[in-house]
Amino acid sequence: MIPAVIRGGGGVPHANMDLEDVEEDIAEARLRQEQAKVERKLENVTKKIDEEEEEARGIAKELKVLETKKAGIRIQLLDKGAGQRYWEDILRDVEEKEKYLRKKEEDLRKKEEDLRKEKQDLRKEKQDLRKEKQDLRKEKQDLRKEKQDRLTKEEINHGIQWMETPLDASELGYEENRKLFSVDRSIMNWNPGTAGKVVLYCRDGFNEQMDFLEEKVCKEGYMGWILGPPGTGKTTTTICFILSKSIEEGWCVMFVRLWKLGIVSCIQVVDGQQRRCDLSSDEVASGVKKILQGWTDKRRKYLVSLDGYV
Structure with a gap:
């Protein structure tokens, strides 16, 4: 992964x-x-x-x-x-x-x-x-x-249909001097369920990955690769970072999840709404390309995360 x-x-x-x-x-x-x-x-x-x-x-x-x-x-x-x-x-x-x-x-x-x-x-x-x-x-x-x-x-005319659900970002972010991180439960659950706040304990690896994404990827413009065994928090940390960027002025973000069975989920956060579309392996190349072609504002900064089995 x-x-x-x-x-x-x-x-x-x-x-x-x-x-x-x-x-x-x-x-x-x-x-x-x-x-x-x-x-x-x-x-x-x-x-x-x-x-x-x-x-x-x-x-x-x-x-x-x-x-x-x-x-x-x-x-x-x-x-x-x-x-x-x-x-x-x-x-x-x-x-x-x-x-x-x-x-x-x-x-x-x-x-x-x-x-x-x-x-x-x-x-x-x-x-x-x-x-x-x-x-x-x-x-x-x-x-x-x-x-x-x-x-x-x-996007719908191009065959891309989004499903939207409310996303509460009011309490998003670090707490207790970067020891805890609050996030909406709905974006942590791939199958939409009960909304609410989730508080994550920030291990050293969590903060190191957040700092890496901020400094190296967002500020210096590198393409970042994050490697590690399953269960070490790579996906969760990346989701937290993507979500925190979504509420910053001038940023447009998308989280692309590649599933083992071939389905690809594209998740965006737009104006307090979580938008999700699922693409088959045959559709993903053209679908993601069409989505990115809609990112037209040159004054904004764009961030895409690819996560899963590649």
């Missing part, structure tokens, strides 16, 4: 769909820039509001001190002695300073109200951008579904 992993890409371009994909990506990038700009404005406005509130608290504290001082001066003025003119002058100075501070406090309140209004408008703009981004993503998903539906129809 020799699992082999090969990497490739290309195919016949579908110009209109590719152009729409590019336009959607550009629009999404523009929205990200606008969102970042609004976030920076919100941070600046929030900082200004905090500064204004801090200054207002300082003025309120100073006014309280002046009130206490005025009360003391009025007590002095009740004593109509020789120093009355002196205390009247001091009271006048204190009242002028109080008037100045109250005007400044009023200006600060108005400025703070304007800043809060600006903050509210920015939050509204942020919500609008988030809504626009959600609409754009839905439009992008619809476009991808349309493209996938068209490719599926092309």
Whole structure:
């Protein structure tokens, strides 16, 4: 049993769909820039509001001190002695300073109200951008579904029919510092059965094979060969790696299983769905070729795994 992993890409371009994909990506990038700009404005406005509130608290504290001082001066003025003119002058100075501070406090309140209004408008703009981004993503998903539906129809017309089942990738991946790996039970079972999470214990060989596929095959572009006796986890590890790649942006993957009796199973993961088709030994060469011809997006990276009796 020799699992082999090969990497490739290309195919016949579908110009209109590719152009729409590019336009959607550009629009999404523009929205990200606008969102970042609004976030920076919100941070600046929030900082200004905090500064204004801090200054207002300082003025309120100073006014309280002046009130206490005025009360003391009025007590002095009740004593109509020789120093009355002196205390009247001091009271006048204190009242002028109080008037100045109250005007400044009023200006600060108005400025703070304007800043809060600006903050509210920015939050509204942020919500609008988030809504626009959600609409754009839905439009992008619809476009991808349309493209996938068209490719599926092309595959059916060529005699390839896919069976789809839901696949939960929400908890996929390493846990406990690469000691455990979670995966959907359905992709581990060649005969579709009960769905659910399976937690695998990661032996050293598991992590070494995952690292090999990531570094040598995906990053450096080598064709990888994985050899070993039955029951050492070659197939399971490769499935886990293929599945983890399927949820990464820009990757398109397929697992090809060669059975001893001659049937070949092709398994893909597309938009949360596991797609499977079974080909006879007579159909496999032309069938796999037709499937790969449907991989048309030159911006994506492609990964195919061959596993079984060859």
